[in-house]
Amino acid sequence: MTFQKRAHKILELLEAFGEVEIRQLSSKIGVSEVTVRRDLTTMAANGLLYRTHGGAMKISEVIKPVSxxxxxxxxxxxxxxxxxxxxxxxxxxxxxxxxxxxxxxxxxxxxxxxxxxxxxxxxxxxxxxxxxxxxxxxxxxxxxxxxxxxxxxxxxxxxxxxxxxxxxxxxxxxxxxxxxxxxxxxxxxxxxxxxxxxxxxxxxxxxxxxxxxxxxxxxxxxxxxxxxxxxxxxxxxxxxxxxxxxxxxx
Missing domain, CATH: 3.40.50.1360 (Rossmann fold)
Structure with a gap:
């Protein structure tokens, strides 16, 4: 699976859940956790998501007030x-x-x-x-x-x-x-x-x-x-x- 396809899947999962973990992404996409980490780092650098310690968050979740x-x-x-x-x-x-x-x-x-x-x-x-x-x-x-x-x-x-x-x-x-x-x-x-x-x-x-x-x-x-x-x-x-x-x- 190409990076573009993996990125699209990651964004779909973020849209659905707001926040996802590396282990969850690895299982859903069918690639190693090392690959997921690399993809998340690249996507964060491009402003597509917010990188957390254990995964990623949807950008809107980061800026939205949390009660x-x-x-x-x-x-x-x-x-x-x-x-x-x-x-x-x-x-x-x-x-x-x-x-x-x-x-x-x-x-x-x-x-x-x-x-x-x-x-x-x-x-x-x-x-x-x-x-x-x-x-x-x-x-x-x-x-x-x-x-x-x-x-x-x-x-x-x-x-x-x-x-x-x-x-x-x-x-x-x-x-x-x-x-x-x-x-x-x-x-x-x-x-x-x-x-x-x-x-x-x-x-x-x-x-x-x-x-x-x-x-x-x-x-x-x-x-x-x-x-x-x-x-x-x-x-x-x-x-x-x-x-x-x-x-x-x-």
């Missing part, structure tokens, strides 16, 4: 394993930041009985921690209804008034070259929370590892600890950049 509910429903088992490990480092009397990421949200279920203070821009986090032992401080600003989060200039000013022992944050992608976000607003909040924290935890399921996105907003120096269920060679690259890595099994 919090949709993101929160993905990779639950992995997110819970990541957050269970992260929660083990949270002690009574800690003051922590939790951002609006769907992975960080899963942290709530593991900290409800801890006597801590949480500062967050996430409306779901506030709702989840009501009537628990946790004291909650909701950051003020403009509400993004799709992301169920508070953003904007006032949010940054609010964050700057507080200091936390730990921040539990997420990103759209992380590589050895840096951290990536889907919007300037989310990047701005991440930077603000990190700058006001003694220790920054990045909570990333395997789908975020090796992935780039719309905006590279910082290098890895922003992060102290990466918690992930990914177990590939990229972890060595992260450790060489000075990150501590907590690898979990989901």
């Amino acid at each position: 919090f509910a949709n993101k929160a429903a993905v990779n639950l088992k992995a997110k819970d394993a990541i957050c269970r490990r992260a929660a083990a480092d949270i002690m009574d009397n800690d003051v922590i930041f939790i951002d609006c990421g769907s992975t960080a949200f899963r942290l709530c279920q593991f900290i409800k009985n801890k006597k801590i203070k949480v500062i967050t821009n996430s409306l779901p986090v506030v709702n989840e921690l009501q009537h628990s032992a946790v004291a909650v401080n909701l950051i003020g600003g403009e509400v993004d209804t799709a992301r169920q989060a508070v953003h904007g200039t006032m949010a940054k000013e609010h964050i700057a008034r507080y200091h936390a022992s730990k921040a539990f944050l997420g990103v759209d992608g992380i590589t050895a070259e840096g951290l990536y976000a889907g919007s300037e607003q989310e990047a701005s909040n991440t930077l603000a929370m990190a700058s006001q924290s003694d220790c920054v935890y990045m909570l990333c399921d395997a789908s975020k590892i090796g992935k780039t996105s719309y905006l590279k907003f910082n290098d890895l120096s922003l992060v102290n600890i990466l918690v992930t269920n990914y177990n590939g060679t990229d972890l060595t690259n992260f450790e060489s950049k000075g990150l501590s890595v907590y690898s979990v099994t989901d």
Whole structure:
């Protein structure tokens, strides 16, 4: 099968599913995974698709806003394993930041009985921690209804008034070259929370590892600890950049 025919089939599958994995494409098209990777790289360079760590996404899926509910429903088992490990480092009397990421949200279920203070821009986090032992401080600003989060200039000013022992944050992608976000607003909040924290935890399921996105907003120096269920060679690259890595099994 020629490259043109393979590319046509790949685009058909992306149109149907929005996102596809290399293994899936290899099976559907009947070629090796090596060939699929090569084709995806060529097609991404030509602007035909968006290359992810494990496959590809339809371009329109990359630029389309994704609701919090949709993101929160993905990779639950992995997110819970990541957050269970992260929660083990949270002690009574800690003051922590939790951002609006769907992975960080899963942290709530593991900290409800801890006597801590949480500062967050996430409306779901506030709702989840009501009537628990946790004291909650909701950051003020403009509400993004799709992301169920508070953003904007006032949010940054609010964050700057507080200091936390730990921040539990997420990103759209992380590589050895840096951290990536889907919007300037989310990047701005991440930077603000990190700058006001003694220790920054990045909570990333395997789908975020090796992935780039719309905006590279910082290098890895922003992060102290990466918690992930990914177990590939990229972890060595992260450790060489000075990150501590907590690898979990989901």
